[in-house]
Amino acid sequence: MADPGRVTRVLQALSTDIPDDRALAERICLACTDGLDIDGAAISLMTASTMRETLFASDATASLLDELQFTLGEGPCIEAATSGRPVLVPDVDDVVETSRWPVYSNAVVEQTDVRAIFALPLQWGTINLGVLDMYRRAPGSLSRVQLGDAMSVADTAALMLLDLRTDPDQDRRDGNRPGAGARAENKPRDRSWGNRTEVHQATGMVVAQLGISASDAFARLRAHAFTEQRLLTHVARDVVGRHLHFTKET
Amino acid sequence: MNEAAGSREQLLIRAFVGLADTLVDDYDIIDMLDRLVGYSVELLDADSAGILLADAQRNLRVVASTNEQTEWTELLQLQADEGPCVDCFRSGAPVSVDDLAEASTRWPRFVAALADRESYRSVHALPLRLRGEAIGALNLFHRTPGPLPSADLALGQALADVATIGILQERAIHRGEVLNEQLQTALNNRVIIEQAKGVLAQLGSLSMDQAFNRLRGYARDHNLRLSTVARQVVEADLAADVLEALPAAKR
Known part of the structure; x- marks a missing residue:
């Protein structure tokens, strides 16, 4: 019934021992270039603030497309990151389409042979985890099926990045997994918390309790669940039910 | 009797004028759906509704619910796996359960969860239809068992169709975007x-x-999108403003 799409299935089957977000970005981008009708892909951090860097680019063109946006301060990825909406440009030569970032689109036309750009925000609520930027040398939209797959890839990739960045299990994160240890089996990670209302609400409550960002608040919830060996959803329910309160000291 | 019919007509007018008003401007899908579930409860005498x-x-x-309590939304979410809503979504046709007590073999987990919490007795799920497919469903919960009169079912379906139109219309406003x-x-x-x-x-x-x-009162009073206000509450310092603002007049 629920067919998540080809590339999404590839991502869901990725092993759990990816050491850092650059390696994860590489796996995501390569899955996209393999399975979607595109020529290259990159994942960059593009928040409104100054934190801008490319985690991985599948080729020099993909890298240049993001570099130009860092330099010029405009472009589809920055728009995707700040608006939270996907920005799909089937033809960069279409002036109406690209009028929101004229300098960037001129640079793309002059310096590359790229014709189509698809920028998808990687987000979880207010948490911005980066932008997936894909390009093609031939103009045109993605097919309906591929676009559905790409959307679902963006969702899955965002959860994977968030999972990795907030993982309280240092052993796993550092790759020091014991060969036959309990956590060593290579089964898909459970990321069902991604859709749980109480986890979102608890994240907001911890934001207010500690005056920290949503992604730090979420990391605190996970760290608590990890040290107490409880399910994240149960910890979240305790926070929402006001049985558990985070303080700066704890 | 006449008075009741009159007040329902008033309600209907208010609902459709309110929804049409929303649809012409730049708007938030969730805000529109939130209004729509509110109207659904009023017009169809339901106790709760969700989309x-x-x-x-x-x-x-x-995405939208007349009751924002966590346990209620959990109950709604449970329907993603089992219950009238998912059946309605898969078939693209309305699913009516006049008495949930008789549906425990069909959806054991859903009926048990209902029995545990608030005692809703009947559920009606209406599809959000698009090109012969469902993209979601409107759910109406009643505390009393019994069928929904056919006129109410038709009105409920019209409201579900307005929800679909609202989603499509937002796409038209943000040119070039597709449903996904x-x-x-x-x-x-x-x-x-x-x-x-x-x-x-x-x-x-x-x-x-x-x-x-x-949150909703502040967004409406300041003519802002619900999701814009929500984002600023989490990321910036709008929370204090929202809390200090006088609660919005009931509408």
Whole structure:
């Protein structure tokens, strides 16, 4: 019934021992270039603030497309990151389409042979985890099926990045997994918390309790669940039910 | 009798004028769906209503609900796996359960969860239809058993169709976007709203229901999109403003 799409299935089957977000970005981008009708892909951090860097680019063109946006301060990825909406440009030569970032689109036309750009925000609520930027040398939209797959890839990739960045299990994160240890089996990670209302609400409550960002608040919830060996959803329910309160000291 | 019919007509006019008003401007899908569930409850004498939309992986997720309490939305969400809503979504046809007590073999987990919490006795799920497919469903919950009169079913379906039109219309306003992206954006906005409810609930010692009402009241009074206000509550310092604003007049 629920067919998540080809590339999404590839991502869901990725092993759990990816050491850092650059390696994860590489796996995501390569899955996209393999399975979607595109020529290259990159994942960059593009928040409104100054934190801008490319985690991985599948080729020099993909890298240049993001570099130009860092330099010029405009472009589809920055728009995707700040608006939270996907920005799909089937033809960069279409002036109406690209009028929101004229300098960037001129640079793309002059310096590359790229014709189509698809920028998808990687987000979880207010948490911005980066932008997936894909390009093609031939103009045109993605097919309906591929676009559905790409959307679902963006969702899955965002959860994977968030999972990795907030993982309280240092052993796993550092790759020091014991060969036959309990956590060593290579089964898909459970990321069902991604859709749980109480986890979102608890994240907001911890934001207010500690005056920290949503992604730090979420990391605190996970760290608590990890040290107490409880399910994240149960910890979240305790926070929402006001049985558990985070303080700066704890 | 006449008075009742008259007041229902008034309600209908108010609902459709209100919805049409929303649809001409730049608007938030969740805000529009939130108004729509509110009207559904008033017009169809339901005790609660909610809308679930399918994400890109065809999983159903809650986007709007007349009751923002966590346990209620959990109950709605449970329907993503089992219950009248998911059956309605899969078949693209309305599913009516006049008495849930008789449906425990069909949906054991859903009926048990209902029995555990608030005792809703009948559920009606109406599809959000698009090109012969469902993109989600409107759910009406009643505390009393019994069928929905056919005129009410037709009105409920019209409201569900307005929801679909509203989603398509938003796409037309943001030129070039297709349904997949919109639904994804709407579902992410829902996550932002849940986070913002958490912030307000904590700072103002409010229930999730009250937190949502504050959020919505502030957005409407200031003519802002619900998701914009929610984002600023989580990321910036809008929370204090929202909490200090006088509660919006009942509408």
